[in-house]
Amino acid sequence: MPELTQPASFSAHVEVDLTTEAAGPKPTTSLHRRQAPLADPHHQLQTLAALDLSHTPHGGNFGQAIAQAGWTALSPAKLEIFQINVGKLCNMTCRHCHVDAGPDRTQENMDRETIDACLRALDQTEAHTVDITGGAPELNPHFRYLVEECVNRGKHVIDRCNLTVLLLPRMQDLPQWLADQGVEVVCSLPHYRRLNTDNQRGSGTFEKSIGALRRLNEVGYGKGDPKRRLTLMSNPVGAFLASSQAKMEQEWKTGLMQHQGVSFDRLITLNNMPISRYLEWLEQSGNLQRYMELLVNSFNPTTISGLMCRNTLSISWDGRLYDCDFNQMLELEIHSPHQQRPHIRDFNAQWLTQRNIVINRHCFGCTAGAGSSCGGAIDA
Numbered sequence: 001m002p003e004l005t006q007p008a009s010f011s012a013h014v015e016v017d018l019t020t021e022a023a024g025p026k027p028t029t030s031l032h033r034r035q036a037p038l039a040d041p042h043h044q045l046q047t048l049a050a051l052d053l054s055h056t057p058h059g060g061n062f063g064q065a066i067a068q069a070g071w072t073a074l075s076p077a078k079l080e081i082f083q084i085n086v087g088k089l090c091n092m093t094c095r096h097c098h099v100d101a102g103p104d105r106t107q108e109n110m111d112r113e114t115i116d117a118c119l120r121a122l123d124q125t126e127a128h129t130v131d132i133t134g135g136a137p138e139l140n141p142h143f144r145y146l147v148e149e150c151v152n153r154g155k156h157v158i159d160r161c162n163l164t165v166l167l168l169p170r171m172q173d174l175p176q177w178l179a180d181q182g183v184e185v186v187c188s189l190p191h192y193r194r195l196n197t198d199n200q201r202g203s204g205t206f207e208k209s210i211g212a213l214r215r216l217n218e219v220g221y222g223k224g225d226p227k228r229r230l231t232l233m234s235n236p237v238g239a240f241l242a243s244s245q246a247k248m249e250q251e252w253k254t255g256l257m258q259h260q261g262v263s264f265d266r267l268i269t270l271n272n273m274p275i276s277r278y279l280e281w282l283e284q285s286g287n288l289q290r291y292m293e294l295l296v297n298s299f300n301p302t303t304i305s306g307l308m309c310r311n312t313l314s315i316s317w318d319g320r321l322y323d324c325d326f327n328q329m330l331e332l333e334i335h336s337p338h339q340q341r342p343h344i345r346d347f348n349a350q351w352l353t354q355r356n357i358v359i360n361r362h363c364f365g366c367t368a369g370a371g372s373s374c375g376g377a378i379d380a
Helices: 008-014 041-049 064-068 112-122 143-152 174-181 195-199 205-218 245-258 275-283 288-297 301-306 323-327 349-353 361-367
Strands: 083-084 129-133 156-161 183-186 228-235 266-269 312-313
Touching: 008 288, 041 156, 041 275, 041 288, 041 301, 041 361, 083 183, 083 323, 112 143, 129 143, 143 156, 174 349, 183 205, 195 205, 205 228, 205 266, 228 245, 245 266, 275 323, 301 361, 312 323, 323 361
Parallel strands: 083 129, 083 312, 129 156, 156 183, 183 228, 228 266
Antiparallel strands: none
16 A cells, blocks of 8 residues: 655645554554545445345334334434534544544545535524534634634534644634634543453553544633533444443543543444444454344334434535535435535525435434434433
8 A cells, every 4th residue: 555645735724644542543544545445335335235134123224214113204404513524634543433534534524615515504503502523623624614614603612622633733722712602512432441441542542532532621611601611522432322421421420530630521322334334343353243133123113203313414524515414424415306416606495495315224323222323322
């Protein structure tokens, strides 16, 4: 494999070469860089479709599952959240990443024109929250501009942060800046113990994450201030469902305070989705069939009304529109009765209300057990 080098423009932006271990742990490389078959979203969908789930409830057909729960189709509710994926560039390359993000993904980054189109679309809605994600969204050169514009509009802004990015030289002031803007920081941390976190995200991740959490605590995050809310997000380290969110939150608060002196406001749990690098791990570890059976067998009809795809619009780095971030990674674009391949520059709020949400087998991940969304468990 050829040596990975960071383009000068991106290295200059963050004042460090993101390809190095010093910039962030990298237990693997992206599917994109390896040109692996699963780098193709259509191959991922074919892999899931090829599984024999005929012996499971609903035969592994998500449409039949929701139909038996009384939903003829999955329809949108009132639009509340703009989730903007500003790119796939990241200083880490985690084994479970459904985005296939990494330091090699320099081309997939939202430009200023598309960000302005997002803001124009936002102004046409009553959405109260802008959820900024990536990759590591902070690495997009227009990240701070986007945050400021959303805050000026009175929106609640969420930054989905991998924590280690806050330790990069150019990001040293970011914790204070985010606090000044009143941004909620949602941080990925698989576990409050070192071993499980490092196993999933790479050696040294836990130590770096704790260092970043301490910096956030120092500027007022994790202290109960609603304007400086610090949320931790946990994915299971393995092929099983997320545990009880409420029980885990208390356990984590006690563990992190006792052993690390770190505090946070809330914990959300998220089932791993059988997409991208987590799908690869499931295949390589021999867990794919069993995990999909687990998701289907754990289908919970009470989660359907609270699915994030119903109140959220997902916008990709290039401005294309999706029902959720998972559909975005599988390139399952919104089905609009009025427009082929809808784009944010042609945003029409009325048209969006008339669509049916695009579904596939991976959707069982969001309805399994207590349910799973970017806001955590649904049926907690």
